[in-house]
Amino acid sequence: MTGNGDLFNASPNRSAAEIDRINRDFYGRFNYPWLPMMLPMLMDPTFLPRFIAQELGDFSGRRVPPDAQIWVAGCGTNQAVLTALRFPGAQVLGTDVSTRSLQVARDTADQLGLANLTLEEASLNDPLHHERFDHVICTGVIHHNADPERPLDMLARALKPDGVMELMVYNFYHRQHTTAYQKAIRLLSGGQQGLLETELAMTRDLIADGRLPGSMAGFLAAQRDLPEPAVADSLLQPVEYSYTVQSLAAMCQRVGLQLLQPCLNQFDKLSGRFNWDPPLPEGQTREAFDKLDDLARWQVANLLMQEASPMLWFYVQRQGSRPSRAEINAAFMAQCFRHAATPVRSFVLGVDQRYTESGHSGQWPVPALPADPVARAVHAACDGVTPMRVILDRLAMDQPELDRSPAGITRLRQVLTTPAFPYLVAA
Numbered sequence: 170m171t172g173n174g175d176l177f178n179a180s181p182n183r184s185a186a187e188i189d190r191i192n193r194d195f196y197g198r199f200n201y202p203w204l205p206m207m208l209p210m211l212m213d214p215t216f217l218p219r220f221i222a223q224e225l226g227d228f229s230g231r232r233v234p235p236d237a238q239i240w241v242a243g244c245g246t247n248q249a250v251l252t253a254l255r256f257p258g259a260q261v262l263g264t265d266v267s268t269r270s271l272q273v274a275r276d277t278a279d280q281l282g283l284a285n286l287t288l289e290e291a292s293l294n295d296p297l298h299h300e301r302f303d304h305v306i307c308t309g310v311i312h313h314n315a316d317p318e319r320p321l322d323m324l325a326r327a328l329k330p331d332g333v334m335e336l337m338v339y340n341f342y343h344r345q346h347t348t349a350y351q352k353a354i355r356l357l358s359g360g361q362q363g364l365l366e367t368e369l370a371m372t373r374d375l376i377a378d379g380r381l382p383g384s385m386a387g388f389l390a391a392q393r394d395l396p397e398p399a400v401a402d403s404l405l406q407p408v409e410y411s412y413t414v415q416s417l418a419a420m421c422q423r424v425g426l427q428l429l430q431p432c433l434n435q436f437d438k439l440s441g442r443f444n445w446d447p448p449l450p451e452g453q454t455r456e457a458f459d460k461l462d463d464l465a466r467w468q469v470a471n472l473l474m475q476e477a478s479p480m481l482w483f484y485v486q487r488q489g490s491r492p493s494r495a496e497i498n499a500a501f502m503a504q505c506f507r508h509a510a511t512p513v514r515s516f517v518l519g520v521d522q523r524y525t526e527s528g529h530s531g532q533w534p535v536p537a538l539p540a541d542p543v544a545r546a547v548h549a550a551c552d553g554v555t556p557m558r559v560i561l562d563r564l565a566m567d568q569p570e571l572d573r574s575p576a577g578i579t580r581l582r583q584v585l586t587t588p589a590f591p592y593l594v595a596a
């Protein structure tokens with residue numbers, strides 16, 4: 170049975186097919202996510218696969234091939250399109266239960282002339298694929314299902330034995346207000362599905378009124394200027410589970426998967442909340458924490474940092490050997506790096522809600538240099554022939570903020586060598 174079942178917001182007796190229909194109606198009414206203003210197409214097909222491999226500790230860059238078969242499962246309106254743009258050498262399949270979301274994705278793909286994307290209407294609750302994909306991306310999807318373990322099992326079966334999945338489920342500690350609000354609004358609207366317009370109208374009134382006491386007031390006020398699909402996605406979601414590191418790892422294990430490494434995502438990057446190393450007193454507490462294995466450390470971080478812990482956004486793989494963070498950090502320190510960049514073509518959303526190519530040639534990453542001053546100094550020192558350990562030894566003299574603890578090295582790795590911060594690639 171799925172952990173934290175008391176956070177489930179629909180009748181526990183509904184079948185997978187009924188919940189699929191509820192999701193189809195919900196995402197037919199609210200387009201999620203909404204259209205981004207700009208869509209960049211990376212011109213180098215090896216660029217992103219190499220950074221994914223690096224985030225997983227494979228500095229040879231081979232873990233996800235540039236011509237990968239990729240499945241974006243529960244792709245919504247644009248995630249499959251974004252993936253096809255980011256992996257121009259791959260074949261991308263996007264599936265969803267929402268006819269409307271797929272139509273939006275299809276329109277966008279047509280405007281961009283994407284040739285490496287296929288879109289299909291299908292539910293993750295039905296068996297679809299067997300060991301077909303090098304890479305599966307499924308973020309924010311399975312927790313909206315009748316029993317999330319079932320779609321996760323389908324995803325595990327679809328992954329090649331050495332494939333990598335990017336998986337995100339809600340973090341229990343991030344969902345206290347959302348779940349409470351969803352339950353309250355469901356009671357206020359009579360507990361029926363299909364009353365979304367009533368729930369939306371009441372939600373607008375509650376947000377505008379602003380007199381609720383306590384932390385709910387600030388939570389609702391923060392929704393005020395968000396687009397309607399974002400408000401609906403967090404406040405009116407008909408079906409949702411949430412997890413802790415422990416319950417997610419246990420669910421993964423039941424379907425033959427294991428957590429590989431945290432995946433630094435755009436939301437945690439934006440909020441700066443991507444650190445799985447809580448501030449701890451030096452001495453016995455810090456030493457005890459550093460001795461734990463990766464999973465236990467993430468659990469402690471999740472428990473101690475609560476709402477300030479990162480999202481539960483992880484790379485997972487079928488069970489087997491996995492490098493530990495200590496091994497990845499050691500490989501990072503031994504590695505020589507060079508500066509990375511790829512040309513991009515940019516498509517811009519016009520007032521007619523259609524994309525056209527901007528005509529300006531650009532480069533990725535943006536910004537071109539790391540914002541963090543220590544990371545910028547390390548980046549400047551990388552010449553393709555000097556190992557990271559030597560560079561950090563040299564910089565330690567005049568960079569007192571340089572932190573060479575396991576947490577400090579991990580952070581440097583994150584802000585220099587991952588898809589979210591693609592500045593350095595192994596030489």
Ligand SMILES: C[S@@+](CC[C@H](N)C(=O)[O-])C[C@H]1O[C@@H](n2cnc3c(N)ncnc32)[C@H](O)[C@@H]1O
Nearest residue numbers: 196243244245248265266267292293308309310
């Ligand atoms: C919150 S949206 C996330 C969209 C996308 N993954 C992203 O991160 O932008 C959830 C999506 O999952 C889809 N979904 C939910 N259950 C599904 C299922 N069983 N099979 C396929 N798609 C599903 C919904 O229709 C919706 O488009």
